[in-house]
Structure formats: structure tokens, C-alpha cells
Amino acid sequence: MQIVNEYFNALRHLYEKSLMLESPSDFHPVLHFFLMDSLAHLDYTLGVQAFNFMSIKNEMSREYLRWRIDEEKKGERAYFPEFINWLKENDEEMFESLPMVWQLVYDRESSGGYRSFRLVIDPDSTQPIPARFFIDAIDEFFDKSFIKSLYKGASLANLFESFLAKRAA
Numbered sequence: 001m002q003i004v005n006e007y008f009n010a011l012r013h014l015y016e017k018s019l020m021l022e023s024p025s026d027f028h029p030v031l032h033f034f035l036m037d038s039l040a041h042l043d044y045t046l047g048v049q050a051f052n053f054m055s056i057k058n059e060m061s062r063e064y065l066r067w068r069i070d071e072e073k074k075g076e077r078a079y080f081p082e083f084i085n086w087l088k089e090n091d092e093e094m095f096e097s098l099p100m101v102w103q104l105v106y107d108r109e110s111s112g113g114y115r116s117f118r119l120v121i122d123p124d125s126t127q128p129i130p131a132r133f134f135i136d137a138i139d140e141f142f143d144k145s146f147i148k149s150l151y152k153g154a155s156l157a158n159l160f161e162s163f164l165a166k167r168a169a
Contacts, residue, residue: 006131007049017142027150028157030076045119065117081106083163099140
């Protein structure tokens with residue numbers, strides 16, 4: 001392990017978060033999947049910056065993320081990226097309230113995304129993403145109003161169900 005750096009501190013910030021006061025089993029299953037998927041990608045991206053690329057932590061994360069690639073294509077999960085773009089077109093206020101990572105990764109007009117499991121904001125830049133970005137991104141995912149919107153029957157979950165119904169019609 002390298003000397004503790006700002007990315008390690010951001011990773012620690014992620015690991016200090018908890019859903020203990022929440023009921024993740026009551027979250028909408030697709031939204032829960034993509035919440036955990038995004039956190040896994042943030043964890044991996046920070047891990048690569050904080051530890052040796054070939055550390056066992058990063059190896060385990062790569063194996064896990066490899067499995068998730070196939071899982072995100074199953075059932076209603078396959079429509080999540082389309083849902084994010086539908087929100088952008090039909091409910092801009094809700095789209096703007098989404099965590100920035102979801103906006104960067106799933107907005108088809110964004111150049112951001114996951115590259116080799118790492119979060120990349122600008123593929124043309126050679127500069128690392130500032131550690132502060134990760135702290136802000138983590139805080140957005142654990143924002144109380146966002147978390148509450150993930151529950152079955154809550155605002156974001158209802159919009160996703162409405163999207164699926166319109167899509168099927």
C-alpha cells in the first residue's frame with residue numbers, strides 16, 4: 001500500500017457511510033442494483049488511486065464488477081440507462097436531482113462513463129479526478145432525500161415504473 005493519500009481518505013469516507021437506518025430490501029430492486037453498482041465503481045476507482053493496481057482489493061473488485069456487467073442486462077435493469085435519458089427529456093428537475101455519477105455515466109450526451117470499471121469524467125483528459133469529486137459523489141448517493149426516493153412506491157421508483165409502463169404500451 002502506498003502512503004495514505006487523499007484518495008484513501010475518500011475511500012474511507014465511503015466506508016464510513018451506512019444504510020443501517022434504512023431498509024434496502026424495500027428499495028426498488030432496479031434502483032437498488034444501480035445504487036450498489038455505482039458505489040462498487042466508485043470503490044474500485046478510488047481503490048486504484050489509493051492502492052497498487054494489482055492489490056488483492058482491486059483484483060477482487062475487478063472480479064465482482066465483471067460479474068455485474070452481465071447482471072445489469074437482466075430483466076428491467078436493462079432499461080435503466082434509457083430511463084435516465086427519459087428523465088432528462090421528461091422531468092428535468094428529477095434528472096438534475098439525481099447523483100452526478102448517474103448523470104455522467106448514463107446520459108447519452110455525456111462523455112463520462114465507466115472505462116475498465118473506473119469512473120471517467122473526461123476520456124480526453126490525462127488528469128486524475130480530484131478526490132473532492134468522489135467525496136461529493138458519495139455524499140449525493142447517501143443524501144436522505146435521494147435514499148428515500150429509492151423505496152418501492154417513492155418518487156424515483158414510481159417514475160421508473162411509469163417509464164416501464166409507457167415503454168410497454
